[in-house]
Amino acid sequence: MTVSDWGAWLPTAVAEAEPDTVSLWYLGCNGFAIKGSEGTVLWIDPYVGLGDPPRTIRMVPVPFDPADVTAADAVLATHEHTDHTHGPSQGPILEQTGADFFAPDDSLSVAFENEEWLTTYNLDESQFTEVTEGDTFEIGEFTIDAVETHDADATHPVGYVIHHESGTIFHGGDTKPAENFTAVGEAYDIDIGILAFGAIGNIPDKETREPVRTKWYSTENEIVKAASDLQLDRLVPTHWDMWKGMTADPTVLHKHTQSYAYPSVLDVVEIGDRIEL
Template sequence: METIHSDWGDWLPREVADAEPDGLDVWYLGCNGFFLKASDGTTLLIDPYLGTGDPPRTVRMVPVPFHPGDVEGVDAILATHEHTDHVHGPSQAPVLEGTDANFFAPDDSVEKAREDERWTDEWDVEDDQLHVVAEGDRIDVGSLSVHVEPAHDPDASHPVSYVVEHESGTFFHGGDARPSEAFADIGERYDIDLGVLAFGSSGMIPDKETREPTFTQWYSDPNMVAEAANQLALDRLLPSHWDIWKGLTADPRSVRDHCRSFAHPRTVVVAEIGDRVSVGTPR
């Protein structure tokens, strides 16, 4: 079982716990992870990953920002799909154990938690904390309404995206998804203030089975992320995932040039691990 060690002590979960947002704020955790906290104290985690990868195939390039045992007051964890950097027992099960939060994810992700990683056996997690969601579902958590939407990720077995509505603004998390008609439909139905889209370079990554270097593209390139942001009609785009894996990192500032001729996004927000961003009113 992988052991998690925080490079930053407990200051980040303490900052989230002590924060009093005016509306809805998010903290970027590196990779594709986020804390969300609303003005009434409702707190979510989306895709938190605190592992170091599978060296030399996947090598983590950013700090591990907290230990899951230091997290308090989380109401729910959302996962977008079943990949290890989105569903990871050592990162997420201790949060469920320590907070009695609920875990919401599509069927293959919950199956991984129950059957493959045996969260209910390896940690003090109850089976009724694990909930399967599907496209079209709505989850109400405190002051937040979470809508489960489709996502196109050719590398995942059952990916979803999430639209999180609060009275102060609307947040979108696309997981590792790429442009698709599903995003265009979401853009027509919601007014999204801040949207997160996975972005990265392509590279030669050792194959999972043979360990031979293999051309790999797991995330949208700059043109694709600009297309997806325009489909979603985002006011602000926050590129994610560009910082995590050696050989697939990229410069999120480059996305601005690719977005200039599109109507959306109006702004590209470049956030580093640990940064806090307001959803409704820019911080």
């Protein structure tokens, strides 16, 4: 991790915003800050690490220093990978704001065992809540359902359906199309769906450092299938900006979505952008 060259403007913008409905700020990678009209703030998968150069090389700026975050009611993790559960990115937010951390069991294992958040940061075990598929919990003005996703690279991923009186947001983590997405799409009226998208690239092997053809995220056809099954009104593709060798052009999805009823809108955002529900 390195010092952000953006200063404190992004966490300040979140803290000072007064949304009419719900505002979302894209943090790059798969991260979002989400703030409701009553002031509740969620951070989902915030990550300001640099990866593991030369294997994984960050391609977007570090947009904020976690110590500058003053508004947070909860941090949510979708799965255990380091760019989704990361002590240096998330521990200072929890420490500074007293926010709660919601995550599946394997993400909590990273926090408690691999990275020892409780001793590294001034945190209490009561701030941590394990979630699994089928759970429903409330954070301020938001009601959140944890749902099953499909990410074969993760050991226990979940997605979040975030309900607000203004509408519904789905964050799928690094999911690819899943068998249950048709049922999820029929059960929920999803206004904004956040899905990971990226290229198939050559990434150095962890041990040999030899290039290996690697697929971590949905391809063009896969992300559109997931969006269609989920019946998304707006698709927001993520993760395409993050890793060298895995970056992609999300604007190509305009062509891929044309023959489908869903998503109705493709909403391409860049790191630091704010969108409204």
